[in-house]
Structures are given as structure tokens and as C-alpha cells.
Amino acid sequence: MSNNKICLLIGPTGVGKTLLLKRLQNILCGELGASPPTLPTVGTNLTDLSLKRKKVTVRELGGCMGPIWPSYFKDCSSVIFMVDSANIAQIASSCIQLLSVLSAEPLHGASVLILFNKRDMPGTMSLIEIKSLFRMDDILASATQSITTLELSAHSGQGLEEVLSWLESIMVK
């Protein structure tokens, strides 16, 4: 598989990246089932997803690898950046992390999906409030990339089909 089919999956530790990959595989196998356990990813986690039209490889980079994420940027043409929308204390640092990712030269032409995960958690703020805290308008105004945002619960399954549709759409470009 050529490198330009690799999609990078990044975000702080514990936001739900590994669970997302497991749940996408569940859906593609035809049965969502119960949410499986995960362990923190130390290093990278390569997962092949057989979409309707293409196979795509998603490379998760563990949140603990943040300082060396940029060494993987040149090998990908799309990025999924995941945010824990139930962890308000982490929103500002996630925003700064995302701005640094978007300003990286190898990613200037990348397609970017921002996922606001854990929408099933009780007491989470509305998406409008989260986007405002996250400075989404400023991010969209300054970015060179085409950016899509989605609400997600990797746990309940809300939004998983939309993530697959996004992957299909960018892989046919």
C-alpha cells in the first residue's frame, strides 16, 4: 500500500483513539457489540480498515509519543485529531497541540478530521460550547487544510458511520 493511503490518528492520551479503531473494525465486521477494553498505546498502532471502495491503513500514535509525532507527518495525507470533549481541563492544551500539528509543513495539504469524543459521558458541554472553548473559529480561519468536525462516542457507537464516510471520501480524492 502506498504511503499516501496512511491516515494518522493522534490526540492526547486517553481520548479514545484505540477504542475508535476497535469500534470501526467491529462495524466493518457487521457487529458493533459491547465496547472492548483498551490499554494505553506505547508506540504506534497500525490498523487496516477495509472500506467499501478501498483499504485504508490508520496509524495511531500514542498520546505519550506527542514529542515525536512530527517524525510521522511526512508519510500521511490525512489526519484524525481526537479530543476528549468530557475533559474540559484538557481542551486548551488540545487546541494548542492541534495548532502545532496544522502548522507543520508536511501536513499543509492534508485532509483533517477533528473528533469530539466521549459524547455519551453525562454532563458534557454542548458542541457549541466545546467548539467555542476550543477556539474552533480561529482554527478554521488560520488553517490551510480542509477540516471536518464530528461528534463521536466510540463507546456507544454514535458517529462511527460518519467517520467511515469521511475516510471513504478522502481516500477517493
Ligand SMILES: Nc1nc2c(ncn2[C@@H]2O[C@H](COP(=O)(O)OP(=O)(O)OP(=O)(O)O)[C@@H](O)[C@H]2O)c(=O)[nH]1
Ligand atoms: N465513556 C466513554 N469512554 C471512552 C470513549 N472512548 C474511549 N473511552 C475510554 O477511554 C479510555 C482510554 O481509551 P483509549 O482508546 O485507550 O485511549 P487512547 O487515545 O488510545 O490513549 P493512548 O493510547 O494512551 O494515547 C478507555 O477506558 C476507553 O474505554 C467514549 O466515547 N466514551
Ligand SMILES: [Mg+2]
Ligand atoms: Mg491508544
